[in-house]
Amino acid sequence: MTSIFCIAASRNQTDRILYRLKDSGFSPADISVLFPDMSVARELSAGGEPGSLQSATAGALGWLAGVGALSIPGAGPFMVAGPLLVALSGDALGGVIATLGRFGIPEDQAQGYWDQLRDGAILISVHTDDAGELIAAREIFEDLGAEHIVATDGAANPVESPEPDATYAACGHSLPPIR
Numbered sequence: 001m002t003s004i005f006c007i008a009a010s011r012n013q014t015d016r017i018l019y020r021l022k023d024s025g026f027s028p029a030d031i032s033v034l035f036p037d038m039s040v041a042r043e044l045s046a047g048g049e050p051g052s053l054q055s056a057t058a059g060a061l062g063w064l065a066g067v068g069a070l071s072i073p074g075a076g077p078f079m080v081a082g083p084l085l086v087a088l089s090g091d092a093l094g095g096v097i098a099t100l101g102r103f104g105i106p107e108d109q110a111q112g113y114w115d116q117l118r119d120g121a122i123l124i125s126v127h128t129d130d131a132g133e134l135i136a137a138r139e140i141f142e143d144l145g146a147e148h149i150v151a152t153d154g155a156a157n158p159v160e161s162p163e164p165d166a167t168y169a170a171c172g173h174s175l176p177p178i179r
Contacts, residue, residue: 021126
C-alpha cells in the first residue's frame with residue numbers, strides 16, 4: 001500500500017487538511033493522524049483524570065476512524081487515529097519510529113517526524129493504492145501548506161521531492177506531474 005505523509009504545524013491546519021480530504025471523498029479509514037495531546041498532559045499533571053478524548057476529537061478529528069489516546073513512555077500522551085493507531089497499539093516504546101519504518105519511512109526521516117511531533121507538530125497520512133487519490137492527497141497537503149511531504153510504497157522507497165511525478169514514479173505509479 002502506498003502512503004503519503006506530511007507535517008501540519010497546528011490543529012487549525014490539521015482540521016483544514018482533514019476537512020478537505022473528507023470533502024474530496026477520502027475514506028476516514030485510510031487517514032491517520034498522530035499528535036501530542038497537551039490537554040491530557042495538563043489534566044494528568046494537575047492530578048485529574050484524562051477526560052479530554054472528547055474535546056481532542058472535536059472538529060475534523062471526530063470524522064476519523066478509531067481515534068484513541070496512547071501514552072508513549074518518555075514522551076507522554078498522544079492522540080492517534082486511523083491505520084497508525086492499529087500499528088502503534090502495544091508497541092508504543094520506540095514504536096513511532098519503528099512503525100513509520102513499517103510504512104516505508106527510513107529511520108532518519110522517521111526520527112525527524114518524531115522530533116517534530118514531540119515539539120507539537122501533527123503527522124497526517126493517507127494510505128491508498130489509488131494513484132488518483134495519492135495525487136489528490138499531495139495537492140491538498142501542498143495547497144494547505146503542509147511540510148515534509150513524503151510518499152512511500154511501504155517498502156522503504158520514500159521520495160521527498162518538489163516534483164510530484166518523481167514521487168509517484170518511485171511509488172510504482174507513472175503519472176504526469178501536477179501542474
